[in-house]
Amino acid sequence: MTSPPVFAVVGTTGVGKSLFAVELARAIDGEIINADSMQVYKGLDIATNKAPVAERGGIQHHLMDFLDPCREYSVTEFKRDAIETINSIHARNRIPILVGGTNYYIQSLLWKQNLLAAPTPSEGDTRHTDLAGHPLAARIGDALAAKMANRLHERNDRKIRRSLEVFYTTGKPHSEWLNDQQRYPTCIFWLYADSEQLNPRLDARVGDMIKLGLFAELSEMRDKVSAGEFDAYLTSLSASPPIDPPALEALRATSVEEMMRATRRYARRQVTWIRNKLAPMSLAEMGGEEGKDMGFFLLDASSLEEWKARVSDLGISLAKTFLAQAPLPSPQSLSSHAAALLPAPGTPARLPPQTKRTCPVCVDRITGAGKVLTGDKEWEVHLATRIHLRNSRSAWRRGKPVAGGEARGADERAAGPDGGVDGGARDGRG
Structure with missing residues (x-):
C-alpha cells in the first residue's frame, strides 16, 4: 500500500454498523472514528442512538459526544478533525475505522476532491470563448x-x-x-438489509428509545434542539388547560408513527446515496491501476440469525485479506444483494451517467457517422423515436446490427403486432 490504510463502515440507520465496527476493531487492532453528524454532540444519547459505553467493547471511540448542541459543526471541520485523528491513530500503529450514517462526511474525507483555481492568465494570453x-x-x-x-x-x-x-x-x-484524489488506501463495508427485514427493526428501535427515556431527554434539551416529530406532543404535555388524556394519547401515537415513517425514509435516502455515489466511486477505484488501495464490499445484514457468518466473519476475513494485499473476491460475488445492488464491470445496463453511445442505424447521410447520444436519458429518448424504430427495422431485415440487445428489445416492445409502431409504447417502455 502507498500509505497506512483506513476502514469505513457505512449503511442505513439501525442496520448494525456500530456492532460490526467494534467486532472489526477487535480483530484488526483498530480504533473507531464517529462519522455521524448528530453523535458529535453532547447529550441526546438516546435520540442519536449512540452506542452505550458498555457496548463499545473497550474500543476507543473518537469525535463522539464532544460538542455543545448549540454549536454548528461543518463538514469542513469534521474533515479537519478526522484527518488529525487518523494521523494520531496511524502514529500508534493502529487502524482507523470510520463508522456512521452521514455519508457525505465519509466521502469528503476519503476523497480530496480539491477544486483547482482557474489558471492565472499570463501576459499575452487570450481568453477564448469558443x-x-x-x-x-x-x-x-x-x-x-x-x-x-x-x-x-x-x-x-x-x-x-x-x-x-x-x-x-x-x-x-x-x-x-x-x-489521484483518493486520500488513503481504503476498505469500505456497506452493511445492507432489505427493507422487509430492516423496517420492523427500525420500528422496534423507536419503541426501545421511548422506553429508555427519549421523551425526557428531548424535554431537557428543547431549548437547544428541535424535538422533531415529537414537538407537538411535548408541547401539549404542558398545555394550559391540560389536554384530555385520550387526545393526548392520540397525539403521542401519531408522533410515534411519524417518527417511524421518517426513520424509514431516512434509511431509503442513505441507501440511495451509497448506491448512486459512494459505491460507483469506490468500485471505479477498485478497477483502476491502483486497485489494491481500494476495497468495497456489501455485507448482507438482513438476517440477524446469520450475522456471524454473513457479516462478522466474512467482513473480518475480507479486512485481513485487504491488509495482506492478497487477491480480493469480486464484490458482486458475495451475496444475491451484492449482485443486484453493485454494478458489474462491463455490464452495459450499468454504464455511468453521461456515457456516450453511438447508434449504428441512425447515420448521417453525408458523413456516414452514427448519431452520438450522451447520457442515459438522451439514449432512451432516441430509442423511442419513430426514425430510430424505422431505421432499426430496416437494418434488422437486412441483417445489419442494431443498437445492441437493449435497443432491439426496446424496438420490439414499441412495435405493434403487425410490425407497425404503437405510439403509446414510446412513453411506457417498461
Whole structure:
C-alpha cells in the first residue's frame, strides 16, 4: 500500500454498523472514528442512538459526544478533525475505522476532491470563448483521456474547457487527476438489509428509545434542539388547560408513527446515496491501476440469525485479506444483494451517467457517422423515436446490427403486432 490504510463502515440507520465496527476493531487492532453528524454532540444519547459505553467493547471511540448542541459543526471541520485523528491513530500503529450514517462526511474525507483555481492568465494570453478556436483544442484527447472523453458531450464547452484548464495547470489528464484524489488506501463495508427485514427493526428501535427515556431527554434539551416529530406532543404535555388524556394519547401515537415513517425514509435516502455515489466511486477505484488501495464490499445484514457468518466473519476475513494485499473476491460475488445492488464491470445496463453511445442505424447521410447520444436519458429518448424504430427495422431485415440487445428489445416492445409502431409504447417502455 502507498500509505497506512483506513476502514469505513457505512449503511442505513439501525442496520448494525456500530456492532460490526467494534467486532472489526477487535480483530484488526483498530480504533473507531464517529462519522455521524448528530453523535458529535453532547447529550441526546438516546435520540442519536449512540452506542452505550458498555457496548463499545473497550474500543476507543473518537469525535463522539464532544460538542455543545448549540454549536454548528461543518463538514469542513469534521474533515479537519478526522484527518488529525487518523494521523494520531496511524502514529500508534493502529487502524482507523470510520463508522456512521452521514455519508457525505465519509466521502469528503476519503476523497480530496480539491477544486483547482482557474489558471492565472499570463501576459499575452487570450481568453477564448469558443473552443473551436482554442490553441489547445487539438489536445483535448490528451487533456481528457479516454474515460472522460467518453463521458462529456461534444458541445459541452464548459466542462471541456474545465478539463483543459486542469491539464494546463497540473500536466495530467482530468480523469487521471480525479483518480489521484483518493486520500488513503481504503476498505469500505456497506452493511445492507432489505427493507422487509430492516423496517420492523427500525420500528422496534423507536419503541426501545421511548422506553429508555427519549421523551425526557428531548424535554431537557428543547431549548437547544428541535424535538422533531415529537414537538407537538411535548408541547401539549404542558398545555394550559391540560389536554384530555385520550387526545393526548392520540397525539403521542401519531408522533410515534411519524417518527417511524421518517426513520424509514431516512434509511431509503442513505441507501440511495451509497448506491448512486459512494459505491460507483469506490468500485471505479477498485478497477483502476491502483486497485489494491481500494476495497468495497456489501455485507448482507438482513438476517440477524446469520450475522456471524454473513457479516462478522466474512467482513473480518475480507479486512485481513485487504491488509495482506492478497487477491480480493469480486464484490458482486458475495451475496444475491451484492449482485443486484453493485454494478458489474462491463455490464452495459450499468454504464455511468453521461456515457456516450453511438447508434449504428441512425447515420448521417453525408458523413456516414452514427448519431452520438450522451447520457442515459438522451439514449432512451432516441430509442423511442419513430426514425430510430424505422431505421432499426430496416437494418434488422437486412441483417445489419442494431443498437445492441437493449435497443432491439426496446424496438420490439414499441412495435405493434403487425410490425407497425404503437405510439403509446414510446412513453411506457417498461
